[in-house]
Amino acid sequence: MSSYDWLDTEYAAIEQAGLRRHLRTVMSAPTGTIHLDGRDVVLLGSNNYLGLSTHPEVIAAAVEATQTFGTGASGSRLISGNSELYTTLETNLAKMKGTEAALVFSSGYAANTSIIPVLAGEDDLILSDALNHASIIDGCRLSRASKKIYQHCDVGHLKTLLSASTAFRRKLIVTDGVFSMDGDIAPLPDIYNLAAQHDAMVLVDDAHGFGVLGKDGNGTVSHFGLEGKEIIQMGTLSKAVGALGGYIAGSRALIELLINRARSFIFTTGLPPATLAAANAALDVIRSSPELRKRLFSHAKRLKTALIDLGYTLLPSETQILPVILGSPQRATRVAEALLTEGVFAPAIRPPAVPTGTSRLRLTTMATHTEAEIEQAIRAFATLGKV
Ligand SMILES: Cc1ncc(COP(=O)(O)O)c(C=O)c1O
Known part of the structure; x- marks a missing residue:
């Protein structure tokens, strides 16, 4: 018995609820494609909206x-x-x-x-x-x-x-x-x-x-x-x-x-x-550089339209932040993992960051994405089917 045993119990409860968070290690700058866990993946989860951290x-x-x-x-x-x-x-x-x-x-x-x-x-x-x-x-x-x-x-x-x-x-x-x-x-x-x-x-x-x-x-x-x-x-x-x-x-x-x-x-x-x-x-x-904002929103529009066409449920966002609603934390995690297998990194967002029942992928575009990267991401979503 240790006075720290409660830490394991607490952690097990988080895991049980599908809410476990863990750190991933990115091995490159936050550009359109990053090196993550030994491979290159398209990044759809960065707030480096205009790509200025690598300007x-x-x-x-x-x-x-x-x-x-x-x-x-x-x-x-x-x-x-x-x-x-x-x-x-x-x-x-x-x-x-x-x-x-x-x-x-x-x-x-x-x-x-x-x-x-x-x-x-x-x-x-x-x-x-x-x-x-x-x-x-x-x-x-x-x-x-x-x-x-x-x-x-x-x-x-x-x-x-x-x-x-x-x-x-x-x-x-x-x-x-x-x-x-x-x-x-x-x-x-x-x-x-x-x-x-x-x-x-x-x-x-x-x-x-x-x-x-x-x-x-x-x-x-x-x-x-x-x-x-x-x-x-x-x-x-x-x-x-x-x-x-x-x-x-x-x-x-x-x-x-x-x-x-x-x-x-x-x-x-x-x-x-x-x-x-x-x-x-x-x-x-x-x-x-108004052209950076133009590219950012043009990518967001393309991604949003394509995902809606594929049957995904998106909240009516007017910006570069595109929430794909998946419901349970377990489902959001499953979809994020499946996407990663397809070469796209879009982390699952779960309670308490969002209300219960609205776990999601929070997709974000960047001005520095190439058209090819956005299309690669769309193809990845298309291959997922029912997850
Ligand atoms: C709406 C909002 N306010 C404040 C913050 C905190 O900003 P910072 O990351 O600079 O601490 C964030 C970042 O996550 C945010 O999304």
């Missing part, structure tokens, strides 16, 4: 920054870890987002778990979409605010909840811009109007919209022409930007408060110089 200008910037500034920041930003690379990046982000200022965090997860407790506390109310990302859910938990969950993208439900919520000091509505597992876009204009009527703040998580939606890839707020409105924009540098880090873009007052209150900003080491320089270079490419 020559982005890599050159990262190498140069490492040579100039070294490999690590060696301190938290408020001590010695802040550099001009941060200043440039935050100025560029604020410009793209149309806000007074921006602040970079070490990840999107860190940004959400910090900003939400800064915006809302014990006397406040958070209204959160039912399908918001786990980092938002964790931020809400840390805030100690009251929470009401509105049905996914249901503005009517949000209105009902807001109307019944007068006894709070502050109200915060929080939503993914592009939903990470469904690929649909939040009804931001309606949410913004409701917030204005009910004196509520709005926080939009643009992790999957930044770089791909809106003018010059500026994201979901720009997609709806809501630039300049009082919407706090959060995002990541880890997806279309191809690097790492999270950010908040908003008013100067908000950013100053975050610098003083956001715990995951204060109590952690700054990002490596290479990461900051890569993100900066990637922003330049995002602004100047």
Whole structure:
């Protein structure tokens, strides 16, 4: 008997429910085809939407920054870890987002778990979409605010909840811009109007919209022409930007408060110089390369149409994220394994990442896929038959 025996029991229960996760080892860069477990497979599960993590200008910037500034920041930003690379990046982000200022965090997860407790506390109310990302859910938990969950993208439900919520000091509505597992876009204009009527703040998580939606890839707020409105924009540098880090873009007052209150900003080491320089270079490419967004969406359209023609059930995504709904976790795992045998890597997504009964493959296209790779993936799905 050991006090650690429960670990085996816990693990066995996860396995039994078909929810066991394990790590796979990728032996190459996240391009259209990767080297995985000893063989080449088409990658349909990456957030490197524009292929910028392997863009020559982005890599050159990262190498140069490492040579100039070294490999690590060696301190938290408020001590010695802040550099001009941060200043440039935050100025560029604020410009793209149309806000007074921006602040970079070490990840999107860190940004959400910090900003939400800064915006809302014990006397406040958070209204959160039912399908918001786990980092938002964790931020809400840390805030100690009251929470009401509105049905996914249901503005009517949000209105009902807001109307019944007068006894709070502050109200915060929080939503993914592009939903990470469904690929649909939040009804931001309606949410913004409701917030204005009910004196509520709005926080939009643009992790999957930044770089791909809106003018010059500026994201979901720009997609709806809501630039300049009082919407706090959060995002990541880890997806279309191809690097790492999270950010908040908003008013100067908000950013100053975050610098003083956001715990995951204060109590952690700054990002490596290479990461900051890569993100900066990637922003330049995002602004100047509309053809990347065109290719990304053209691949998504081709893949989506072909899979629907083959009889697969896809959620009505409007973006590069294509959810193929399979139901049980066991079925999702079986289909993912069968696809891998056919040379396509598209990992199964199961609860708690998605609601029970909606296990799926979350397919994502990249601008750097070739047409041949997309066709190879479609052929693989066609050969699966009933799995
Ligand atoms: C909607 C959403 N928000 C936040 C995050 C966290 O971002 P990061 O990976 O930079 O920590 C993710 C990434 O998984 C996400 O999908």
